[in-house]
Amino acid sequence: MSTTMSTKILCKDAEATALKLRLDTGLRVRLAARSNEYTKSTSGLAPTYLQANLVVLPSRYAADFRGLCARNPVPCPLIAESSSVGNYSSLKSYLPRLSTSSQLAAGLDLRTDCPRYNVYDGSRLSKAGVSAVTDEWTDDHVAFLIGCSHCFESALECAGFTVRHSVQDRTVPIYRTSVPLNPSGIFTGSTYVVSMRPFPKKDIERVREITRAYAPTHGEPLAWGWDALARLGIADIDLPQWGDAPLTEDGQQPLGTLVGDDNNVPVFWGCGVTPQEAIMKAPLEGTILAHAPGHMLVLDCREDDVL
Amino acid sequence: MSTTMSTKILCKDAEATALKLRLDTGLRVRLAARSNEYTKSTSGLAPTYLQANLVVLPSRYAADFRGLCARNPVPCPLIAESSSVGNYSSLKSYLPRLSTSSQLAAGLDLRTDCPRYNVYDGSRLSKAGVSAVTDEWTDDHVAFLIGCSHCFESALECAGFTVRHSVQDRTVPIYRTSVPLNPSGIFTGSTYVVSMRPFPKKDIERVREITRAYAPTHGEPLAWGWDALARLGIADIDLPQWGDAPLTEDGQQPLGTLVGDDNNVPVFWGCGVTPQEAIMKAPLEGTILAHAPGHMLVLDCREDDVL
Structure with missing residues (x-):
């Protein structure tokens, strides 16, 4: 150049x-x-x-x-x-x-x-x-x-929590789930789409509490824990359908290398891609x-x- | 006597x-x-x-x-x-x-x-x-x-539909499902509870339409069809967790004897037992x-x- x-x-x-x-x-x-x-x-x-x-x-x-x-x-x-x-x-x-x-x-x-x-x-x-x-x-x-969800991410950052994809300058990972939406008229057969941010297990109750107040912007998480993947029908944490794949804290490995780790527990929120999918x-x-x-x-x- | x-x-x-x-x-x-x-x-x-x-x-x-x-x-x-x-x-x-x-x-x-x-x-x-x-x-x-759900049942009857458990003088069958509720604070880990009324396949769109308006009393069905049982995680239509087991139209057989029948399609609504379970x-x-x-x-x- x-x-x-x-x-x-x-x-x-x-x-x-x-x-x-x-x-x-x-x-x-x-x-x-x-x-x-x-x-x-x-x-x-x-x-x-x-x-x-x-x-x-x-x-x-x-x-x-x-x-x-x-x-x-x-x-x-x-x-x-x-x-x-x-x-x-x-x-x-x-x-x-x-x-x-x-x-x-x-x-x-x-x-x-x-x-x-x-x-x-x-x-x-x-x-x-x-x-x-x-x-x-x-x-x-x-x-x-x-x-x-920008809204509650700001609130989490203000409370001193790290929103990982944000500090890594990546897009939040977004997944299709198998959880059915309640149908309405012509909109039938769709499922929840969720966004994911990892947090240490010890912080999850506080993360729930902070985001709970933001009801018009998805509110508190809808599921958390490594076992939540099965409940939501998410096959692979490293293969989101939208956004960037999640990484470990040092940005060196896919998050899926830490399955079961209590310092990197996936926490899932409702995502605005859901109505677009529907x-x-x-x-x-x-x-x-x-x-x-x-x-x-x-x-x-x-x-x-x-x- | x-x-x-x-x-x-x-x-x-x-x-x-x-x-x-x-x-x-x-x-x-x-x-x-x-x-x-x-x-x-x-x-x-x-x-x-x-x-x-x-x-x-x-x-x-x-x-x-x-x-x-x-x-x-x-x-x-x-x-x-x-x-x-x-x-x-x-x-x-x-x-x-x-x-x-x-x-x-x-x-x-x-x-x-x-x-x-x-x-x-x-x-x-x-x-x-x-x-x-x-x-x-x-x-x-x-x-x-x-x-x-009494509310929308009356509306269905007024529109000329038969609410089967009602004419058979039985209690509506109610099932636990595997569909997760969105948690809220101390209320975590619960699932939807649903009530079921069978209708002919040809009537389902009209049944959806009539009950849709009654939003504060569960509104339109959340699932319908014989294949909905698997999606909701209901193991056996003849074994409701609450209420009476559903019957065929003549009241002589369990509804489960008609699996797949288009004249007896199970239609599921949200049920007020859900918050009690939670x-x-x-x-x-x-x-x-x-x-x-x-x-x-x-x-x-x-x-x-x-x-």
Whole structure:
């Protein structure tokens, strides 16, 4: 690499870092996403601001999807939806402490305010990672915002716990399970999807306690222990279906080399990929929109507002 | 049997029938239970009035139990709780359409208004079928009312469907499953308990649709089909853990003689025994109170008020 090119890359990195630092509120992230000034993952952006998964469905599926969330609140915590069919700028909140749309996200445009989107034709991905869905949005679409686990991870870090994938700069490992979701209308036959973070056995009760309060963002773990893998129908801890494979604390070995170890006990939470899976498995027709993985909608409210 | 004795029995039956007919509102049932004029099962009493399962816990377990219901709303639909710790006469409603305690049950006394109660010392049954728990109730107790399936059974009957155990004058069969509950605090390691009603395969979508609306009383089925037994971990349809074994339509054979039959497909709903099981499995201490099985609390609101 020539010195000139290397300097250019360094400059670009410095610019990117400066931009990231400037995106310190939900509103700033949304505006930068809207103008395409920012089109990357929202991980680490606007600390303490609540981030949400976005799912947009044709209105004929809205009641069944609302029911799916109501019947499976641990993996599918619904925090808000379009205030009316076709509305991309105003939300109905399900968070008890935040009643108005502007408390959630002022001046919102759900068609542009995620950094990246995926577009599906039924269950077939038709466009990956587009920067806006203005052309795809119709007056028959209904948006749903689902809580995400960034929220309780921050709380764990504040309490002095190490969230391993985070310090190792990896993506949280995510697994399909055999635990059935409670079906709702057209959404049948799906199962829980879970995320995993390892903790020492002695810390698990405290980890449960800290995350319990964050009910709209999955709340406390749904299972823990090496024996939980069998109960959840997870064949191999080293082969997550999404995210990066988990590692030992020193980052040198797969976590599966420590099966049974009390200092590295897998702890499983409900995961927002669950409703996406349920949608992909259902025989839906029409245009479905979602944020691209990791490119979430960042809100104006704070993580502690879900408490 | 002598003619005199037979006449006496007939008179007694006629009296009992007359009493049942007079108990045509929730209030009348509660007052008759309070005075011990009526001490039998509430099945068939006060048609259209909402009946509820009662669980009363020491206050230190209240938050965890509330969380258990919130995280598992299909088998544990919480419809109300004591408006404050120790309160046996006023309820906080979780039904969206009924906000005041008096809309649920005017002049309530939770210590006397079920026809029969069970008393537990921790998880040990210490008194079965007592007519009041006035002496056991303390100012540290919190009562929880959980929805029950009578509600959607009425709706199915109104729509012209046969609820088989009901026309056969038997108790609905209830099964333990291997599907894990989402844990909440001290309530860990429990599984769903489900009730079963057989329907012809062609009717299942309509049965799902009718019961879907009754979200606070378990809502739509959580599984259906002969293959659902394996998914739920139910070993034998003819050996329910509670209630009566299910029969063929003519009442002559166990339902299990028809495995695979499309006219007798098992349909499973979440069951209010689930929270009772979770309580019995948890390492609780102190005095726990509950209605005796079948001897429910009858409310002033109507079944359709949960819609």
